[in-house]
Structures are given as C-alpha cells and as structure tokens.
Amino acid sequence: MNIIERILEDSKSENKYLSIWSYSDDETFWCGKILNYSNEIVTFQHYTKYGVKDGIIFIQLSQIKNIDFNDEYTKSIAYVIENSEKIANENKFEIAFVEDENWKNLILNQLNKKTEIISSVKVYGEYYSGFIMNVDEESFVIKCIDSLGIDQGLSMFKIDDLTEFKINDIDNRKRLLLYNWRKNLQIT
Structure with missing residues (x-):
C-alpha cells in the first residue's frame, strides 16, 4: 500500500477528515472524509466550512494534487461538523x-x-x-x-x-x- 492509499484508507476506516486539492483548481479544496476509493476513483463526502454535508464528490485519483490531514483546518472542521447545529x-x-x-x-x-x-x-x-x-x-x-x-x-x-x-x-x-x-x- 502506497502513501496515498494509506491516507485514503485511514480516512475511510477511521472516519478521519482531510482536505483534497485537485489539479483543476488551485484556489479551493474539498474537506470531508473518504467513503470509498479504487485505483482510479475516490468517493468523498464533502462538508461546507459550516460543518454541513454538501454532497458526494467523485474525483479521479490522478486529479488529486495533494491531501492535507492532521492539520489545524481539518481538526477544526471536524469539531465544527460535530457541532454544526450550534452555529x-x-x-x-x-x-x-x-x-x-x-x-x-x-x-x-x-x-x-x-x-x-x-x-x-x-x-x-x-x-x-x-x-x-x-x-x-x-x-x-x-x-x-x-x-x-x-x-x-x-x-x-x-x-x-x-x-x-x-x-x-x-x-x-x-x-x-x-x-x-x-x-x-x-x-x-
């Protein structure tokens, strides 16, 4: 299992949040958790910055530029998701x-x-x-x-x-x- 597969599997199996950046957009990223993945496709539960589910994203694995995880943003958004009703x-x-x-x-x-x-x-x-x-x-x-x-x-x-x-x-x-x-x- 390579690094990207370990990161995707960790998100999927442990319900960990991460941010995905794609080659098609340098300005924005998607935050959420992995629902499923293969050698070609990643299925991703997207959340808004207010912690609300915002659809499922399918992206080609080859289009993922980088993945952020265990950073301040993903730790913060995990808390926001758990407490979205409060905001x-x-x-x-x-x-x-x-x-x-x-x-x-x-x-x-x-x-x-x-x-x-x-x-x-x-x-x-x-x-x-x-x-x-x-x-x-x-x-x-x-x-x-x-x-x-x-x-x-x-x-x-x-x-x-x-x-x-x-x-x-x-x-x-x-x-x-x-x-x-x-x-x-x-x-x-």
Missing part, C-alpha cells in the same frame, strides 16, 4: 437600533467586553472579526479572532474609519465556537 442558529443577543450621528460609538459600546458574541467590523474595506475590548470617543480595540478560532492579538482603529458591522453572522458564530473550543483545550 446554525443565531445566539440570543439584542442590540439596540440607533439613529444618531454617533451610531458607531453607540454600537461599539453595546459590544464592548461582550465575549458571548463575535462581531466583524469593516475598516478601509477590510473586515476584522473578534471581541470589542475597549472603546473611547475616537478609537476602539478589537481582539482579532481568525476563521479557525485562533486569537490573533489586539488591533486599535479609529472609529471614523469604521464603515460597517456584521454581528452574530454564521462566520462569526463558527469563530466563536472554535475560539471557545481552543480555550477549553488549553484549560484541560
């Missing part, structure tokens, strides 16, 4: 509508130090996701959390440069799930 629905969180010229400050203050929800803020066309940690009249600090729930440290921005909020969307619920999972792993 499917919005968390209970009320945020007051504000019709005021200081709307950004008012929303930031509602989010300040709230660790039960992750928000995304748009600054200069880029989104930064995490927990709002501090707010004053001119600036705010966000504890940035990446898409795998990893703490990326603190960033300070001017409130005037902020143009948009995304609060409690599915991407941020996934970040929060993974952030809390990682935090619990460090404790135990």
